[in-house]
Amino acid sequence: MMESLNNQITTVEAINSALADAMTIEDGIILLGEDVADPEEGGVAGVTRGLSTRFGDSRVRSTPISEQAIVGAGIGAAMAGMRPVVEIMMMNFATVAMDMIVNHAAKLRFMSGGQTQVPLTIRMATGAGLSTAGQHADYLEAWFAHTAGIKVVTYSSPAEAYGLLQSCIFDNDPCIFIENFIAYAQKGTAPEKNSRIPLGKANIVRAGKHVTVVSYGPQVGIALAVAEKLSAEGVELEVVDLRTISPWDKATVLESVKRTGRLVINHEAVKAFGVGAEIAAVVQQELWGDLLAPVRRVGAPSCPVPYSRPLELAFMTSEADLENEIRLALK
Amino acid sequence: MANQDIPNQEILLDMYKKSALAKINDENARRVIMNGSLPMIYYSPRGQEIIPAAISVNLNNSDSICTIYRGMHDMVCKGIPLEKLWGEYAGKSTGTCKGKGGPMHITHPETGCMLTTGIVGSSLPIANGLALSYQIKNEKKVCVAYFGDAASNIGAFHEALNMASIWKLPVVFVCQNNRYGEHTKFEKATSVTRISDRAAAYGMPGIHVDGNDPVAMYNAAKTAIDRARNGEGPTLIEAMTFRFYGHVFGDQDGYMDKEEKAKAMAEDPLPKFRAWLIEQGYASEQVLMELEVAFDKQVKEAIASALSAPWPELDELNIDVLAAAQH
Numbered sequence: 001m002m003e004s005l006n007n008q009i010t011t012v013e014a015i016n017s018a019l020a021d022a023m024t025i026e027d028g029i030i031l032l033g034e035d036v037a038d039p040e041e042g043g044v045a046g047v048t049r050g051l052s053t054r055f056g057d058s059r060v061r062s063t064p065i066s067e068q069a070i071v072g073a074g075i076g077a078a079m080a081g082m083r084p085v086v087e088i089m090m091m092n093f094a095t096v097a098m099d100m101i102v103n104h105a106a107k108l109r110f111m112s113g114g115q116t117q118v119p120l121t122i123r124m125a126t127g128a129g130l131s132t133a134g135q136h137a138d139y140l141e142a143w144f145a146h147t148a149g150i151k152v153v154t155y156s157s158p159a160e161a162y163g164l165l166q167s168c169i170f171d172n173d174p175c176i177f178i179e180n181f182i183a184y185a186q187k188g189t190a191p192e193k194n195s196r197i198p199l200g201k202a203n204i205v206r207a208g209k210h211v212t213v214v215s216y217g218p219q220v221g222i223a224l225a226v227a228e229k230l231s232a233e234g235v236e237l238e239v240v241d242l243r244t245i246s247p248w249d250k251a252t253v254l255e256s257v258k259r260t261g262r263l264v265i266n267h268e269a270v271k272a273f274g275v276g277a278e279i280a281a282v283v284q285q286e287l288w289g290d291l292l293a294p295v296r297r298v299g300a301p302s303c304p305v306p307y308s309r310p311l312e313l314a315f316m317t318s319e320a321d322l323e324n325e326i327r328l329a330l331k
Numbered sequence: 332m333a334n335q336d337i338p339n340q341e342i343l344l345d346m347y348k349k350s351a352l353a354k355i356n357d358e359n360a361r362r363v364i365m366n367g368s369l370p371m372i373y374y375s376p377r378g379q380e381i382i383p384a385a386i387s388v389n390l391n392n393s394d395s396i397c398t399i400y401r402g403m404h405d406m407v408c409k410g411i412p413l414e415k416l417w418g419e420y421a422g423k424s425t426g427t428c429k430g431k432g433g434p435m436h437i438t439h440p441e442t443g444c445m446l447t448t449g450i451v452g453s454s455l456p457i458a459n460g461l462a463l464s465y466q467i468k469n470e471k472k473v474c475v476a477y478f479g480d481a482a483s484n485i486g487a488f489h490e491a492l493n494m495a496s497i498w499k500l501p502v503v504f505v506c507q508n509n510r511y512g513e514h515t516k517f518e519k520a521t522s523v524t525r526i527s528d529r530a531a532a533y534g535m536p537g538i539h540v541d542g543n544d545p546v547a548m549y550n551a552a553k554t555a556i557d558r559a560r561n562g563e564g565p566t567l568i569e570a571m572t573f574r575f576y577g578h579v580f581g582d583q584d585g586y587m588d589k590e591e592k593a594k595a596m597a598e599d600p601l602p603k604f605r606a607w608l609i610e611q612g613y614a615s616e617q618v619l620m621e622l623e624v625a626f627d628k629q630v631k632e633a634i635a636s637a638l639s640a641p642w643p644e645l646d647e648l649n650i651d652v653l654a655a656a657q658h
């Protein structure tokens with residue numbers, strides 16, 4: 001619907017179309033979230049713009065500021081057979097709905113012995129770089145990945161966002177779908193209508209033989225930029241986009257690292273106790289004899305996201321940080 | 332102006348000074364954002380200044396407030412130093428929080444500005460804790476929790492009111508009902524026509540007041556703060572007002588009712604209060620003008636000093652995360 005002529009679309013358009021196309025074929029999809037309906041301008045970033053007009057305000061509802069009730073309603077409706085997509089405006093606001101997500105959405109299938117299920121998608125945006133400081137910019141994927149019973153998914157381009165979100169919506173488990181605020185405006189090739197990208201499968205976005213870089217979200221773009229730069233020096237990076245953070249695609253990562261012998265994991269989240277730690281632990285255990293260097297990680301320091309511009313820039317991971325870790329891995 | 336007890340001249344002028352300073356500070360904030368000299372994400376409280384002015388003239392320096400991202404007026408009325416406030420807006424080492432917290436997280440304990448939260452509803456439970464401490468230590472101090480209309484729909488509001496009531500905490504809950512929560516109209520998101528009615532469910536008085544009326548707002552504030560200070564427990568004040576510049580400054584506010592906005596702006600409470608003070612003989616045009624000129628100068632000096640102040644050292648990333656080593 002929102003595709004432009006040259007077949008390039010923004011991430012906002014991709015997510016909007018993924019929702020619209022899914023809603024067209026499945027009546028059980030409802031959208032709940034603060035400001036998501038058109039009288040409220042279809043969300044603060046306009047991601048759901050046009051959907052309440054198109055699908056009606058019974059299916060697309062602006063909610064009160066009540067994250068616990070929003071996620072709870074999503075869970076209940078999912079248990080009753082719907083496929084709700086709820087929007088938590090910013091990832092940090094999921095903190096006030098953690099009971100619903102961690103104690104309920106994630107565990108109901110198991111605790112009910114498989115009698116109930118929660119096919120719920122929880123969209124949430126985040127990311128440092130906008131001077132929004134400590135309560136609006138955290139990457140908290142490790143918290144969710146640490147909880148069994150929930151899938152954690154993110155994307156590195158508009159088309160990936162489309163295909164992965166569609167898969168989350170039609171998946172029978174609760175999925176956390178992480179969006180990046182800055183990358184909302186990023187453009188890319190439009191996906192094919194109703195194309196889905198399977199969950200749990202990583203994507204080798206660049207083949208290379210010297211170092212494997214595992215990443216996800218906008219950090220994949222950083223990895224690709226560093227790969228271009230190092231290629232000029234004869235160093236070829238293999239860049240793996242995890243796509244699904246949990247459960248992660250061990251087979252693809254292990255196969256790649258077995259070939260390259262070196263691994264650097266790159267994420268925006270705080271490094272300590274992060275997703276990179278889990279991957280590093282598994283890789284060193286499985287490939288101990290094949291590794292040519294210790295597994296290295298790039299992530300933010302153990303610090304709340306700071307406001308002041310120079311502090312925020314120092315806090316955020318950069319191409320230079322990744323390049324540095326790669327050079328150390330090559331030593 | 333409400334047909335109620337009118338506070339004395341000194342209090343009225345104090346209220347005017349506080350609200351005028353907040354208004355002038357806001358005008359300068361919007362100016363420096365627009366001209367690009369200090370870009371920041373800013374939630375303008377323009378139009379809501381009478382509320383914290385009336386509250387603050389009833390507070391002592393040692394009383395405290397917990398406010399929200401849209402809380403500049405609350406803190407200016409409480410007496411936060413402008414240089415430090417602007418230092419924080421600019422992300423400089425001279426800011427209230429050394430540039431680490433930024434506009435959404437201003438804290439200045441010396442003037443009782445204990446918390447600015449960016450999370451809707453979170454000012455209330457924390458205000459309870461401050462009040463609990465005052466109560467246990469028998470300090471006769473009061474904490475004010477500021478929040479918006481839409482915040483009354485989140486769990487934290489309901490939990491905090493109940494707890495404050497059963498423990499008779501010296502806290503005052505001040506809801507600044509500006510008719511919108513982000514892009515959503517109050518009526519669409521809230522089950523009651525008056526948030527003050529929710530007080531009944533928690534066994535405390537609920538006061539519905541025109542927050543733009545200095546006399547009415549003063550009396551509501553005094554009643555609630557006296558009650559808290561005398562150990563009689565919490566009050567919920569719903570102060571009706573309007574925000575003039577959308578949710579975040581720069582949003583196109585297409586979701587707002589144009590007529591409603593135009594009407595509210597035409598009834599700007601600050602010029603009204605000013606005209607009334609002159610008309611009733613509490614102050615002369617000359618005196619008020621001199622005050623305003625001085626305030627504007629003060630604000631501009633604070634901005635200039637913030638802009639020329641040093642950035643924080645990068646090592647600040649490792650400082651204040653945890654307490655320094657203890658023995």
Ligand SMILES: Cc1ncc(C[n+]2csc(CCOP(=O)(O)OP(=O)(O)O)c2C)c(N)n1
Nearest residue numbers: 093401449450451479480481482511512513
């Ligand atoms: C828990 C939580 N959910 C959502 C948000 C995003 N948000 C920020 S302000 C706001 C509207 C709050 O409206 P109101 O309480 O009326 O205060 P106002 O901004 O009008 O002063 C929303 C939804 C948030 N900061 N925290």
Ligand SMILES: [Mg+2]
Nearest residue numbers: 479480511512
């Ligand atoms: Mg409001």
